[in-house]
Each structure stands twice: as structure tokens, then as C-alpha cells.
Amino acid sequence: MSVVGIDLGFLNCYIAVARSGGIETIANEYSDRCTPACISLGSRTRAIGNAAKSQIVTNVRNTIHGFKKLHGRSFDDPIVQTERIRLPYELQKMPNGSAGVKVRYLEEERPFAIEQVTGMLLAKLKETSENALKKPVADCVISIPSFFTDAERRSVMAAAQVAGLNCLRLMNETTAVALAYGIYKQDLPPLDEKPRNVVFIDMGHSAYQVSVCAFNKGKLKVLATTFDPYLGGRNFDEALVDYFCDEFKTKYKINVKENSRALLRLYQECEKLKKLMSANASDLPLNIECFMNDLDVSSKMNRAQFEQLCASLLARVEPPLKAVMEQASLQREDISSIEIVGGATRIPAVKEQITKFFLKDISTTLNADEAVARGCALQCAILSPAFKVREFSITDLVPYSITLRWKTSFEDGTGECEVFCKNHPAPFSKVITFHKKETFELEAFYTNLHEVPYPDARIGSFTIQNVFPQSDGDSSKVKVKVRVNIHGIFSVASASVIEKQNLEGDHSDAPMETETSFKNENKDNMDKMQVDQEEGGHQKCHAEHTPEEEIDHTGAKTKSAVSDKQDRLNQTLKKGKVKSIDLPIQSSLCRQLGQDLLNSYIENEGKMIMQDKLEKERNDAKNAVEEYVYDFRDRLGTVYEKFITPEDMNKLSVILEDTENWLYEDGEDQPKQVYVDKLQELKDEKYDHLDPAEMEKVEKYISDAMSWLNSKMNAQNKLSLTQDPVVKVSEIVAKSKELDNFCNPIIYKPKPKVEVPEDKAKANSEHNGPMDGQSGNETKSDSTKDSSQHTKSSGEMEVD
Ligand code: ATP
Ligand code: MG
Numbered sequence: 001m002s003v004v005g006i007d008l009g010f011l012n013c014y015i016a017v018a019r020s021g022g023i024e025t026i027a028n029e030y031s032d033r034c035t036p037a038c039i040s041l042g043s044r045t046r047a048i049g050n051a052a053k054s055q056i057v058t059n060v061r062n063t064i065h066g067f068k069k070l071h072g073r074s075f076d077d078p079i080v081q082t083e084r085i086r087l088p089y090e091l092q093k094m095p096n097g098s099a100g101v102k103v104r105y106l107e108e109e110r111p112f113a114i115e116q117v118t119g120m121l122l123a124k125l126k127e128t129s130e131n132a133l134k135k136p137v138a139d140c141v142i143s144i145p146s147f148f149t150d151a152e153r154r155s156v157m158a159a160a161q162v163a164g165l166n167c168l169r170l171m172n173e174t175t176a177v178a179l180a181y182g183i184y185k186q187d188l189p190p191l192d193e194k195p196r197n198v199v200f201i202d203m204g205h206s207a208y209q210v211s212v213c214a215f216n217k218g219k220l221k222v223l224a225t226t227f228d229p230y231l232g233g234r235n236f237d238e239a240l241v242d243y244f245c246d247e248f249k250t251k252y253k254i255n256v257k258e259n260s261r262a263l264l265r266l267y268q269e270c271e272k273l274k275k276l277m278s279a280n281a282s283d284l285p286l287n288i289e290c291f292m293n294d295l296d297v298s299s300k301m302n303r304a305q306f307e308q309l310c311a312s313l314l315a316r317v318e319p320p321l322k323a324v325m326e327q328a329s330l331q332r333e334d335i336s337s338i339e340i341v342g343g344a345t346r347i348p349a350v351k352e353q354i355t356k357f358f359l360k361d362i363s364t365t366l367n368a369d370e371a372v373a374r375g376c377a378l379q380c381a382i383l384s385p386a387f388k389v390r391e392f393s394i395t396d397l398v399p400y401s402i403t404l405r406w407k408t409s410f411e412d413g414t415g416e417c418e419v420f421c422k423n424h425p426a427p428f429s430k431v432i433t434f435h436k437k438e439t440f441e442l443e444a445f446y447t448n449l450h451e452v453p454y455p456d457a458r459i460g461s462f463t464i465q466n467v468f469p470q471s472d473g474d475s476s477k478v479k480v481k482v483r484v485n486i487h488g489i490f491s492v493a494s495a496s497v498i499e500k501q502n503l504e505g506d507h508s509d510a511p512m513e514t515e516t517s518f519k520n521e522n523k524d525n526m527d528k529m530q531v532d533q534e535e536g537g538h539q540k541c542h543a544e545h546t547p548e549e550e551i552d553h554t555g556a557k558t559k560s561a562v563s564d565k566q567d568r569l570n571q572t573l574k575k576g577k578v579k580s581i582d583l584p585i586q587s588s589l590c591r592q593l594g595q596d597l598l599n600s601y602i603e604n605e606g607k608m609i610m611q612d613k614l615e616k617e618r619n620d621a622k623n624a625v626e627e628y629v630y631d632f633r634d635r636l637g638t639v640y641e642k643f644i645t646p647e648d649m650n651k652l653s654v655i656l657e658d659t660e661n662w663l664y665e666d667g668e669d670q671p672k673q674v675y676v677d678k679l680q681e682l683k684d685e686k687y688d689h690l691d692p693a694e695m696e697k698v699e700k701y702i703s704d705a706m707s708w709l710n711s712k713m714n715a716q717n718k719l720s721l722t723q724d725p726v727v728k729v730s731e732i733v734a735k736s737k738e739l740d741n742f743c744n745p746i747i748y749k750p751k752p753k754v755e756v757p758e759d760k761a762k763a764n765s766e767h768n769g770p771m772d773g774q775s776g777n778e779t780k781s782d783s784t785k786d787s788s789q790h791t792k793s794s795g796e797m798e799v800d
Contacts, residue, residue, distance in 0.1 A: 001386040004129050004140040005176070005376025006122070008156070010068040010206035010232070012343070013037050013049075013121065014373035015129050018381035018389075023180075025370045026132040034369065035128065038065040039120050041105035045615040046608060048124040057264050060088045062103040066234075068206060070099045070114045071159075072151030072591050077455055088260045098591065106611070115155055115593060116601050119162025123605060126163055138166045139384060141376040145207050146172035146225040146399055149446070149454045150489050151591040157487065158593045162601045168383045170487040174200045174211035175396050176375025177341050178220055181366060183378055183392050188217045196336045197223070199324065201354060201362075202372070203344035206232040210320045212328045212335070221395040224327035224423050226320035229453045231313060233274070233344035239310050240270035240301070244286065247299055254292050262292045277303045278346045307349045317353035327423060338362045341371045398424040398484050401447040402459065404432075406440055418447055419482050420490070429483040429493065435475035436467045442480070444490055460589035462492035467583065470500070478583065495583040614672075621675035626663055628682055629656050655682070694746045701742050705735060 003018040012034045015026045025033050030050045040052035040063040047055060055063045066087060073080050075093035084091045092102040092111045100113045122142075129137045142165075144156055153170050160167040177200045182188065189196055195214035202209045211225040244266060245256045256262050269288055276284050281303040291297045307314065325331070340362050344350060354362055367374070379394070381387040402420040407413060419430060434440070444459040446452045470476055476497045483493040633656050636649065644652070659667075659682065667678070712727040719726065 001139060001384055002129065002133050002135060002137045003377060003380045003384050003387055004137050005373050005378065005380050006125055006140055006142045007173070007176075007370075007373035007376065008068070008118070008122070008142055008144065009037055009204055009372075010066065011037060011204070011234075012369070013125055014370050015125050015132075016370065016373040016377035017129060017133060018377050018384075018387055023374045023377050023381075025373060026129055028128045029131070035125060036065070037068065037121055038063065039117060040064075041103045041110075043104075043107050045612050046105070046120065048120055049128075057261055057268075060260050060264065062089065062105070064089055064101050064103065064112075064117055066206075067101070067114060067117050069229075071118070072149065072153070072155035073099050073454075074591065075099045079453070079455075088264060096593075096597070098593075113593075113597075113601060115158040115162055115598070116605065118156065118159035119601060119605050120608070122159055122163035122165055123609065126165055138164065139168055139380065140165050141169045141171050141176075141380040141383070142167050143173045143176050143372045143376050144170050145227070145229065146174055146209055146211065147207070147227045147229050147453055148488070149400070149452060150459050150589070151454070151456075153487055153489050154589065154592065157489075158598055158601075161598060162605050164602075164605075167487075169379055170489075171376050171379050172211075172222075172225070172396055172488065173204075173372050174202055174209050174225060175213075175220075175222055175394065176373075176379065177202060177339065177366060177371045178211065178213045178222065178375070179378050179392070179394060180371045180375035181339055182213070182215050182220045183390060185215065188215045188219075191216050191219065195221070197328075197330060197334050199321075199335055199338045199358070201321075201338065201340045201345060202342040203340075203350060204232050204342040205234050205344065206230075208232060208317070208320065208344075210324045212324050212330060218391045219393045219395075221425070222397045223330070224324050225397065225399060226323040226327065227453075228316055228320055231316050232342075233271075233347075235313050236274055236306075236310055236344065236347065237267055237270050239313065240274060240306070241266050243301075243309055244270065244299055248297055251299075252292075252295055252297060254295065254297075256292065259292055265291065273301060274306070274347070277301070277306050278348060303348070310349070314349050314353055317350055318357050321354065321357045332358055332360070335360070339366050340364060341366050341368045343368065395425045396427070396488065398422065398426045398428070398488070400452050402484075402490055403445055403447040404482070405443045405445065406434075419444075420484060422448075422451070424484075426484040426488060427486045429481055432480045432482060434464075434478045434480060436464075436478050437469040437475050439463060439465050439467050440478075442492060444482075444492070456590060458590045459490050460587055460592070462588075463586040464492075464495045465584045465586060466581075467497060492585055492587065495585055496580045497583055499579045499581060500577070618672040618675070621672045621679070622663070622667075622670075625659065625667075625675050625679050625682070628679055629659050629663075632656060632682075689751050690746070690749065698743045698746050701739065705739050708735065 005016045005018075005023075007014040007016075013036070014034060016023050017026055027033050028035050028049060032050060035049040036053040038049065038052040038056065040047040040055040040059050042059070042062070046052075052063055053065075056065065066083070069083055070080055070091070074097045075091065076097070077099065080091065080099045090102040092100045094100040094111060094113050098113060100111050101117060102109060102111050104110070126137050126140075140160070142156060142160060144153060148156070148170075156170060157167055178198070181198065181200070193216070195216045197212060197214055199210065199212050206229075208228040208231040209225065210227065212223045214221045214223055241263070248254050248256055254262075256266055265288060269286055273284060273286050283300045283302045285298060285300050287296070287298045289296045335358065338354065338358050338360060340351070340354065345354075345368060351362060378389070378392075381389045382392060382394075398420045399422070401418055401422045401424075403416055403418045405414055405416045408415045417432070419432065420426075420428070441461055441463045443461045445457040446454075446459065449457040464478060464480060467476055467478055476499070478495055478497050480495045481493045482490070484490050485493075633653075636644070636652060636656075641649075659678065662678075667674070709732070715726040
């Protein structure tokens with residue numbers, strides 16, 4: 001089984017795989033370890049990755065990039081609307097209200113949901129890993145920003161499904177980096193000692209994330225994460241673009257922002273300039289030829305100017321650093337190391353801001369581009385049963401506090417309970433007890449919407465069904481298990497009602513016995529929480545912080561690892577005192593993609609992959625004809641030249657030229673078979689039917705004859721002309737005849753008869769000629785003629 005980690009970046013994607021020798025980053029078909037997050041739709045095919053990036057400026061409206069932030073959002077979402085202004089292609093409201101893109105593909109206007117777009121990209125990354133590993137890839141771990149909400153996470157999961165990937169974990173980017181850092185560290189403090197605290201900072205193209213993690217031997221715990229989801233390398237590019245747009249307006253009287261192609265070129269040049277400024281503090285030029293209205297533009301900038309221009313962006317580096325330390329209740333001196341990754345942390349002023357805050361040198365030992373993918377591959381190896389990896393436990397956290405709300409029969413009408421506080425360890429499950437007489441609904445939402453970079457607090461609603469009063473009219477005790485799973489997604493995982501069996505000796509205080517707990521290989525913890533709404537309307541809600549463990553990493557429970565308490569419950573259940581009945585839960589999740597829609601996306605992706613494959617085959621067939629023409633022309637002027645008469649040379653040149661012209665005219669856009677036929681027509685099929693084993697015999701026979709002749713000639717050369725020759729002409733003629741008798745029946749074996757339409761046969765015979773055996777179909781009489789020529793020439797060679 002393959003073990004793959006994918007860094008799904010806003011700009012750049014990386015794939016890492018675990019092999020027996022360690023983690024490796026994979027290169028794509030361009031030998032590039034980075035695959036641009038870019039898709040270009042065309043009239044016949046799609047280009048994804050590097051091939052698409054080169055079309056950003058040429059196929060402006062149909063080349064999709066910068067779409068990571070559209071996941072799980074409605075079209076009307078303010079973030080989508082802000083992004084929309086920046087994008088040179090069109091966004092579209094999908095029928096379910098989500099944000100999608102509108103592009104021309106296969107000669108028609110087509111909407112694509114964001115899950116389809118990322119699905120295309122992931123399918124490409126899947127193919128790249130399959131090519132590198134030479135085997136199918138399905139299981140993987142995909143990175144996402146730690147600030148992604150449930151809707152965004154679910155949307156990425158759906159995209160993975162569209163690509164045919166089985167995502168074992170959505171992993172927070174900084175957590176992946178922390179794993180890539182920690183797993184190889186041999187000197188981490190033992191479990192009973194103070195942990196080593198390390199800050200991880202990732203500034204990519206679109207976002208800035210910080211996390212602080214505590215490491216002990218074989219263990220990593222994320223203590224806090226903070227972020228600025230709107231600060232990244234692209235903001236620095238934008239600052240430069242704005243500056244040059246203003247300058248060009250006065251200097252050249254052009255409005256760059258009105259011309260999307262020019263604007264895209266300016267973005268590309270500004271990104272290059274920004275990178276150059278990271279290495280060089282002096283004045284650097286910006287020159288773009290034929291920029292707009294056939295105008296060449298030029299300007300310059302230096303690092304000091306750049307830093308001044310970006311002062312407000314640089315001021316945003318510190319707040320998340322400050323916040324992360326506060327949330328983790330740590331002081332600067334508690335931090336052992338500060339590790340930075342992500343392309344934009346290469347900006348010297350960004351580094352300076354970080355150093356200034358921590359008053360400490362920052363470490364750049366991790367691979368700034370590949371650490372996220374490597375961490376994901378490591379996580380995938382840990383999760384995969386096929387791989388043996390050093391024991392390493394990873395505890396991530398819940399980024400935003402989550403509250404449950406439900407209706408009550410009391411005056412205020414609702415009950416609420418915060419089930420997960422901000423920075424609560426995750427994955428984690430909790431069991432909450434409700435006292436209910438009827439089906440009830442739990443609404444989950446983010447407690448503090450202002451902390452969440454998302455416009456909607458709702459996570460989803462969960463209806464616990466089949467709840468009835470007990471036989472004595474009392475409320476039923478309903479145990480509801482809520483969970484933040486391995487992907488960081490919240491759900492009401494299960495619900496059950498414990499029914500008392502009115503047997504003798506029954507104790508009605510059974511509820512505490514009903515806390516189910518399971519041992520967890522993945523260290524998924526579980527709290528018990530009592531929500532008792534029967535006490536005079538006052539909502540009692542407390543969690544017992546006795547972290548018990550629960551199996552959860554794939555959602556499956558392991559019977560062999562049941563804890564003591566579960567044993568007791570089982571015994572109680574066996575004795576028939578109480579009965580646990582699972583209750584059905586109906587979930588309605590915010591911005592959830594329906595299964596039917598998802599299936600249709602999966603089906604469509606399959607069709608598009610097939611279309612691309614067919615188109616590639618068609619192109620390959622066309623290229624083969626073109627290549628053949630060029631190659632043959634080249635040979636005509638070199639190796640074949642001596643062996644061809646001027647008339648034949650002329651004839652062949654005309655055929656080649658005709659074919660070349662055809663390729664640019666009528667033959668420009670033909671079905672694959674037409675090219676295959678064309679090539680066949682050009683190629684000589686004279687020897688196609690010959691048996692390779694027989695031909696080997698011929699070769700052997702010839703080389704033996706050659707050795708015989710050479711030895712005779714050598715011996716002859718040593719003799720004077722007055723001595724008797726070592727070999728006589730008659731012997732040579734006999735040998736030649738022997739050679740003909742053996743070889744000719746094999747070489748000139750007639751071609752099996754093929755039915756050729758009369759006119760075609762005629763046309764072909766007109767093109768025939770001794771193209772070193774490369775011209776059209778031969779008739780039998782031609783081969784006979786050839787045969788005699790061949791015999792003659794071989795005779796001449798012998799005399800040579
Ligand atoms: P995100 O993490 O937001 O999803 P990403 O992972 O695609 O985005 P990265 O590949 O980490 O982003 O970083 C890309 C950014 O880093 C780009 O803005 C790029 O211009 C910038 N960058 C790369 N190298 C340098 C450099 N030497 N100096 C300045 N900026 C750089
Ligand atoms: Mg990144």
C-alpha cells in the first residue's frame with residue numbers, strides 16, 4: 001500500500017511519499033517537485049499543474065488558480081466576493097448556493113463546483129504519485145490550514161473523493177510541520193519531564209499560521225494555534241502591483257488594472273522582483289516588454305522601499321505570535337526553538353519581525369517548501385498498517401469553541417452547553433447525557449463567531465430520533481456522543497438510550513455505569529459530560545475531565561481493546577438489568593454536499609480523465625506523423641543521401657512536404673485514426689511481417705560469412721601476388737550463393753495478402769521507391785525486383 005502526503009497549497013502543491021529509506025518528495029513530469037495549483041480548461045482537454053500555469057496569461061478566463069479559499073463557502077460569502085474581484089476568471093453561484101467557477105471547456109460554458117476544481121488538482125497529484133511509485137495510490141493525508149472550519153474541511157474531503165483519494169486525515173499544516181520536525185528528534189525530554197516547546201510559523205502565499213507545540217519523547221501536543229488567514233506572499237505582491245500601477249499611470253498614461261492580461265503579467269513580474277529583493281538589498285529593475293499598447297515599461301525598486309511599502313503588512317506579523325504565547329500561557333524563555341516554513345517567510349523583513357518578537361534567532365532547518373508534505377506523508381505512514389513507523393502520538397486541537405443548543409420545555413426555551421472549548425485537544429469524543437421524552441434536535445455552532453474567519457456560526461443540526469418516555473412516564477436517559485474527529489470535523493457520532501429492565505434487584509442508579517469507553521490506539525480522548533435539564537430549568541452541564549480513551553482513528557471500534565468500564569456495562573447488559581438501544585441520528589450539516597451531487601462530480605471527473613486520455617493519444621498520434629516527417633527529412637540529407645538517386649530524393653521530398661503541409665491544413669485537427677493511417681502510409685511495411693527469430697538467424701549467418709571472408713582476405717593480404725591465392729573466386733561465389741539460399745527465403749517472404757481498395761493500391765504504387773525500405777506498400781513483383789538488386793549489391797560489397 002502506498003503512503004502519500006499532499007500539501008495542498010494556495011499556489012504550490014507538494015507530494016511526499018514514505019519509502020523504506022525514509023520520506024521522499026516526488027517530482028512531476030517536468031522534474032519539478034512543486035506542482036502549481038492551477039488548472040486550464042481548453043476546447044479539447046484540460047491542463048493541470050505546470051502546463052496550466054504557462055497558460056495563465058494566454059488563456060486568462062479559463063485558467064483557474066487561487067481557489068483554495070473558496071472551499072465550503074457560499075457564493076454570497078464576503079470572502080468569496082473579495083476573492084472574486086481579484087480573480088481573472090468568473091465565479092458562479094452553484095444551484096446549492098455554493099461558490100463555483102464558470103469556464104469554457106469542450107467548446108461550451110461549464111460551471112464547476114470548487115470540489116470539482118480541487119478534485120481535478122488532486123487527481124493530477126494522484127497521477128504524479130502513481131507515476132513515481134509505479135503503483136496505484138488511494139490512501140493519503142492532505143494538509144489544510146488550521147483555521148479551516150468544518151464546512152471548509154468537509155469540502156476538501158469531498159474534493160479528495162472526487163479525485164478517487166481516500167483521505168486518512170486532513171492535517172493542519174503547522175501540525176504536519178511539527179511532526180516532520182519532531183519525529184526524527186532523538187533528544188526530546190522523557191515523558192515525565194518538562195516538554196520542549198517549539199513555535200512553528202508558516203507564511204505561504206495566502207495565509208499566515210502560527211502554532212506552539214510541546215514535545216516529549218514520542219509525543220507531540222499542539223498547545224495553541226493562531227493565524228492571519230488574509231496575510232501571505234500574495235499581499236506583498238499586491239503591494240508591489242499597486243505601486244507600479246500608480247507609477248505607470250503617471251509615467252506611461254496606462255491603466256493596467258483595466259487589462260487583465262497585463263495585470264497578470266505585472267503580478268508575475270512583481271513576484272519575481274519580490275523574491276529577488278529577498279536576496280539583494282540594492283536597486284533591482286522591473287522591465288516588461290510589450291506590456292500594454294505595444295509599450296515597453298520599466299521601473300525599479302529596492303528592499304528598503306519595499307519594506308516601507310509593506311509596513312502595514314509587516315505590522316501584522318506580530319499579533320498572532322503574541323496571541324499564541326498568551327493562549328499557551330508561555331513566556332519567551334519557555335520556547336526552545338522557532339521553526340519557520342512557507343515561501344513568504346523568506347522575506348527578510350518578515351523574519352526580522354519574528355526575531356524581534358522572540359528576541360531569539362529563528363531556525364530554518366526545516367525545508368520551507370516541503371515540510372508540510374513530508375509531515376503529511378509521515379502521518380500517513382503512522383496511520384497505514386502497511387508501514388512500521390516509530391511510535392509517535394499527535395494531539396492536535398479544536399481551533400474554535402463549539403456549543404450545542406437544544407429546545408427545552410422551560411421558560412427560556414433553549415438549553416446550551418459549550419462542548420469543546422477553544423484549543424481543546426483533538427481528536428476527542430465526549431458523552432453527554434440528556435433527559436428527554438421525545439425526539440430532540442441538537443444544534444451545533446461556533447460559540448464566538450468573531451474569532452472564526454467564516455460568516456456563519458452554524459455547524460449543523462442533529463436530530464436524535466426514537467426517544468420516548470420510559471414506561472413509568474419518566475424521561476429517558478439519552479447518551480449522546482459528540483466528537484471532533486481526526487480531520488478536525490465535529491459531529492454527533494452516536495446516541496443511545498439506556499432502558500431499565502424492571503427486574504428484581506435492579507438498581508436505578510445505573511446511569512454512571514452507562515458511560516461507555518473504549519481504548520484508543522490513536523489516543524482519541526473522551527470526557528463524560530452530564531447535561532441535566534430536569535433541575536428546575538437550570539442547565540447543569542459539566543464535563544468530567546477523566547480523559548478516557550476511545551478508538552476512533554478510522555471511526556471503527558476495536559472490541560479487543562474494551563476498557564474495564566465497558567466490561568462492567570456489558571455484564572450489566574448481559575444480566576438483562578439495562579438495555580442500550582442505539583438511536584438513529586439525522587444530520588443536516590452546514591454547506592454539506594449531497595451524496596448524489598458528489599457522485600455526479602466523481603462520475604464527471606472520470607469522464608474528463610478519459611477525455612484527456614483520448615486527446616493525449618490523438619495528439620501523440622499527430623506528433624508521431626510530424627516527428628516521422630522531420631526525422632526522415634533529416635536522414636535524407638545525411639545517412640540516406642548516398643544511397644538515393646536524385647529522382648527518388650525528389651519524390652520523397654515531395655511526399656514529406658505534402659505531409660507537412662497537410663499537418664498544418666486539413667490534417668491539423670483530425671481523429672486519432674487518421675494520423676495512425678497517415679503514419680502507416682508513410683512507413684514501409686515491407687518487413688513488418690517477418691519473424692524476429694528468423695531474422696536473428698539471418699544476422700548470424702551473415703556475420704559468420706563476413707568472418708569467413710575477412711579471415712580469407714587477411715590471409716590473402718599476407719601473401720605475395722606470385723603465391724597461390726588462399727581463396728578462389730569460385731569459392732566466394734559459392735559462399736554468396738549459400739548466403740542467398742539461406743537468407744532470401746526469410747527476408748523476401750511474401751507479405752500476407754491484404755485487401756486493398758483498387759484506387760488506394762494504385763495511389764500507393766505510385767509512391768513506391770527504394771526509400772531504404774521506407775516507402776509505401778510493395779507488390780510482390782516489387783519485392784522480386786528488390787531481391788535481385790539486393791543480391792547484386794551484396795555481391796559488390798564482397799568485392800569491396
Ligand atoms: P498557502 O500556504 O497560503 O496555501 P502555498 O503553500 O502555496 O500557500 P508557499 O509555497 O509556501 O505557499 O509560498 C509561496 C509564496 O512564497 C509566494 O508568495 C512566493 O512569492 C513566496 N516566496 C517564495 N520564495 C520567496 C523568496 N525567496 N522571497 C520572498 N517570497 C518568496
Ligand atoms: Mg502552504
